[in-house]
Amino acid sequence: MSYNPIEENIPQALMRTQQRINEACQASDRSPNDVMLLAVSKTKPLSHVIAAYDHGQRHFGENYLQDALDKIEHCPHHNIVWHFIGAIQSNKTKTIAAKFDWVHTLDREKIALRLSQHRPTHLAPLKVLIQVNISNEDNKSGVALEQLEALVEQVSQLPNLVLCGLMCIPxxxxxxxxxxxxxxxxxxxxxxxxxxxxxxxxxxxGMSGDLNSAIACRSTIVRIGTDIFGAR
Structure with missing residues (x-):
């Protein structure tokens, strides 16, 4: 097998990232067990995912559907938890609903309805988070904070989804x-x-640059890519 320095370094990068999480939790008087590390593996090959898996990582985040599907199809490990964290197009909801365990980027009722409709009945309900446009940026997805409660009420009534929380990118x-x-x-x-x-x-x-602030403000899931897998 050829030597790949990035894959060799992934275990060390995971350890450093977990140490950052532990230190941020300690500074905020929180338990590290309350913060999930989501390894953002978008654009990275399946071999990188497997290298992280071999060091104990189980939750992986993907932005691009086709790239993710190639990994999911060929991955030998069936206990990986796949999170979709990219923008959701209406024509992709059927595939996302069937292939992922979590969706972080729900921001409108139409998409919620389609995800619920397409979630296969033999699978557990899809865990979803509503994306909030917390900084009110014109070019960013997410529901406005003022409209959040109405969307929560709509999503919470759908039979094949479990609304688990909120997501943001400040x-x-x-x-x-x-x-x-x-x-x-x-x-x-x-x-x-x-x-x-x-x-x-x-x-x-919370991502690499604002992990400490996010944990101090009670984040429960931090999304880390470059610090684990290297620059894209």
């Missing part, structure tokens, strides 16, 4: 205080919704 290039302001708004929205919808517990927020 505006890039902001100061830490602005990052934390956005993350705190997300945490407050999650807490408010949780009182009426007990399944809404998850907060998918």
């Amino acid at each position: 505006a890039a290039g902001q100061t830490e205080s602005i990052q934390r302001h956005a993350f705190n708004k997300m945490a407050a929205a999650r807490d408010r919704l949780n009182r009426s919808y007990p399944n809404i517990k998850q907060l998918s927020m």
